[in-house]
Structure formats: C-alpha cells, structure tokens
Amino acid sequence: MNLFKIFSNKIFSKDIASDRLKLILIHDRADISPDFLEMIKSDILQVISKYAEIETGDIEVRLTTTDEYEGNSPALIANIPIKKIKR
Amino acid sequence: MGESIVITSGKGGVGKTTTTANIGTAIASMDKKVVVIDGDTGLRNLDVLMGLENRVVFTLVDVIEKRCRLKQALIRDKRFNNLFLLPTAQTRDKNDINIKDMLMVVNELKEEFDYVIIDCPAGIEQGFENAIVGADRAIIVVNPELTSVRDADRVIGKLDSKGIDRHEVIINRMNYEMTKNGDMLSVDDIIECLAIKLIGVVPDDRKVTISTNKGEPIVLDDKSIAGLAFKNIARRIMGEEVTYASLNGSSSDSGFFATIKRMFNAI
Numbered sequence: 034m035n036l037f038k039i040f041s042n043k044i045f046s047k048d049i050a051s052d053r054l055k056l057i058l059i060h061d062r063a064d065i066s067p068d069f070l071e072m073i074k075s076d077i078l079q080v081i082s083k084y085a086e087i088e089t090g091d092i093e094v095r096l097t098t099t100d101e102y103e104g105n106s107p108a109l110i111a112n113i114p115i116k117k118i119k120r
Numbered sequence: 121m122g123e124s125i126v127i128t129s130g131k132g133g134v135g136k137t138t139t140t141a142n143i144g145t146a147i148a149s150m151d152k153k154v155v156v157i158d159g160d161t162g163l164r165n166l167d168v169l170m171g172l173e174n175r176v177v178f179t180l181v182d183v184i185e186k187r188c189r190l191k192q193a194l195i196r197d198k199r200f201n202n203l204f205l206l207p208t209a210q211t212r213d214k215n216d217i218n219i220k221d222m223l224m225v226v227n228e229l230k231e232e233f234d235y236v237i238i239d240c241p242a243g244i245e246q247g248f249e250n251a252i253v254g255a256d257r258a259i260i261v262v263n264p265e266l267t268s269v270r271d272a273d274r275v276i277g278k279l280d281s282k283g284i285d286r287h288e289v290i291i292n293r294m295n296y297e298m299t300k301n302g303d304m305l306s307v308d309d310i311i312e313c314l315a316i317k318l319i320g321v322v323p324d325d326r327k328v329t330i331s332t333n334k335g336e337p338i339v340l341d342d343k344s345i346a347g348l349a350f351k352n353i354a355r356r357i358m359g360e361e362v363t364y365a366s367l368n369g370s371s372s373d374s375g376f377f378a379t380i381k382r383m384f385n386a387i
Contacts, residue, residue: 043302045302046303047302047304047305047306048302050266051306051309051313053266054266054269054270054313057270058270061270061273062273062277
C-alpha cells in the first residue's frame with residue numbers, strides 16, 4: 034500500500050495499467066475469442082433458463098483473475114440476474 | 121564451447137540493439153571473447169550503435185550464400201580486440217536466411233567465442249525464428265509499458281515452446297520521475313505478470329541518445345547510470361552474483377544519483 038494513496042484520492046495510472054495488463058495477459062494466454070465466450074454464454078443461459086426467468090439485459094460473462102489461487106489462473110465469472118425461479 | 125544468448129522482445133523500439141551492443145562490449149571489457157550478431161536483416165543497426173558502419177564489407181548473408189568465409193565477415197571492434205561484430209545485409213530480407221543455415225553459423229561461432237550474442241529483430245516471424253534457433257538462453261527486453269510487456273509475454277510463450285526455457289528479463293527505460301508519481305508500471309508488477317526471473321533494471325538515461333550519436337556504447341561512459349546497469353547485467357550473465365542492494369545509496373546520501381539508486385533499489 035502506497036502511503037500517498039491513503040491521503041489522496043488520486044488514482045495512479047500505474048495501477049490502471051497493472052489491472053489492464055493482468056486481464057490482457059489472461060485473454061492472450063487462454064486464447065479465448067469473444068465469439069467463443071459468446072458461445073459459452075448462450076449455453077449457460079440455456080441451462081439456467083430451464084430453472085429460472087433471467088433478466089437478459091444485465092447478463093455478464095467474462096474472464097478474470099482469481100485472487101484465491103496462485104499463478105494468475107483465469108476464472109470464468111458469470112453474473113446472471115434472476116427475475117423468478119420456475120417451479 | 122561458448123554460450124549463445126538471444127536478445128529479444130517481440131515489440132520494436134524497446135532497446136534490443138542497444139542492449140546487445142552494451143552487453144557485448146561490457147563482457148568483452150572483462151576479457152572474454154565475444155561476437156555480436158545482427159539478426160535484423162534489411163533493417164540492420166547494430167553496426168551503427170557499435171560505430172562500425174564504415175567497416176562492413178561482407179555480411180551474414182554473404183557467409184550463408186558462400187561468397188565469403190565466416191572469418192572474413194567478422195569485424196573487429198574499435199576498442200576491444202576480443203570483440204567482433206557479424207553484420208547482416210541491409211538490402212536483403214529476413215526470408216533470405218533459414219534456420220538451418222543460421223544454426224550452423226551460430227554453432228561455428230560458439231567454438232571460437234566465449235559468448236555469441238544475437239540481436240533479434242522485432243516481430244515473431246522468420247527473423248525471430250532465425251535469431252532464436254541457435255540460442256542456449258534468452259534475454260527479453262521490456263519497457264515498463266503495457267504494450268511491451270504484453271508482447272514479451274507472447275515471446276516467452278514462443279521461447280518455451282521451442283525449448284528455450286532459460287530466460288531472464290531486463291526492464292529498460294525505468295523513469296525515475298514517473299515512478300515517483302505513480303505513473304509507471306513497477307518492476308514487481310512486471311516480474312509478477314510475466315512470471316520470469318529479473319536480470320537487471322536499466323534507468324531511462326538521456327546519455328544513451330548521446331552515446332548512440334557517437335557510436336560509442338554507454339557502458340564505456342563510467343559516469344552513466346544506464347551504463348552501470350548494463351555492466352551489472354553483463355556480470356550477472358557471466359554468473360557473478362551482483363546484488364541489487366549493493367548499489368543502494370545510504371539514507372544520508374543526497375542528490376539525484378543517490379535518489380535514483382534508492383528508488384530503483386538498484387540496477
């Protein structure tokens with residue numbers, strides 16, 4: 034933690050760079066194209082729609098880092114708001 | 121039998137040729153027999169940085185196409201008689217050389233020299249393949265910028281897939297002012313992302329431009345901080361333990377030099 038950060042609200046561009054770099058490398062290394070991600074997304078939605086009504090406008094499926102694991106292994110994060118569970 | 125080292129980066133303009141000229145000169149100044157090879161056929165510049173551009177007669181392409189013997193193409197350095205340059209052709213392109221011929225040249229040089237240092241061109245095409253084929257180890261040069269680090273990551277992946285797993289990184293052009301202001305990726309950020317061993321940090325130094333103007337590698341300038349950084353890297357390449365901490369200015373030190381030394385926790 035940088036001391037300066039505590040006393041100012043300034044966002045350091047190095048931190049933005051560092052976060053962007055991590056994501057870029059994850060995508061480069063995983064070699065997953067946006068099309069491929071889109072395919073995963075539509076399959077996940079198909080499965081979930083069997084059990085629940087989904088807010089289709091706010092769906093987010095993306096690759097990110099995992100803080101829990103060593104070595105920057107990528108994680109697939111899906112954020113799918115549910116309107117109603119089907120019974 | 122000598123050791124061959126490729127200096128590579130993926131991205132252009134990060135300082136590969138400057139690094140090659142300086143490390144070559146620094147190792148030669150420590151009494152080892154060194155040859156530096158320009159791998160950038162069509163856009164050669166290593167001759168210019170070494171100040172040897174007027175002495176080029178035969179090139180790597182002439183050797184491969186058997187217009188001369190390997191010894192005839194080697195140019196002896198102005199300052200160290202145990203340092204040689206193997207220039208490449210300016211009016212040909214990288215596809216005029218194949219990996220088989222390049223491997224033969226590097227292996228022949230390894231018999232004669234302690235260190236064979238290959239300056240890799242930018243990119244990951246034929247020129248890259250030619251430059252790495254004979255290399256025992258690799259040094260990747262990065263600048264503390266997203267684009268450079270990203271390309272370096274690709275290159276490290278390529279090197280791994282070719283079986284060159286001995287690789288280390290030089291972070292070149294660390295800027296003191298920008299680091300202080302939080303506007304530059306840190307050494308730790310870069311090392312962590314690339315998961316690679318660090319072999320040195322070279323501060324941004326205006327004197328590098330001056331040395332390029334003169335055709336005299338910066339390691340010849342005893343007062344230059346970048347020159348000192350390159351010298352330390354050369355010693356580490358030769359297997360010497362040069363601790364980063366050894367250069368730390370004590371807290372009583374003042375002035376730009378001491379500050380920069382503390383800032384980088386040395387070079």
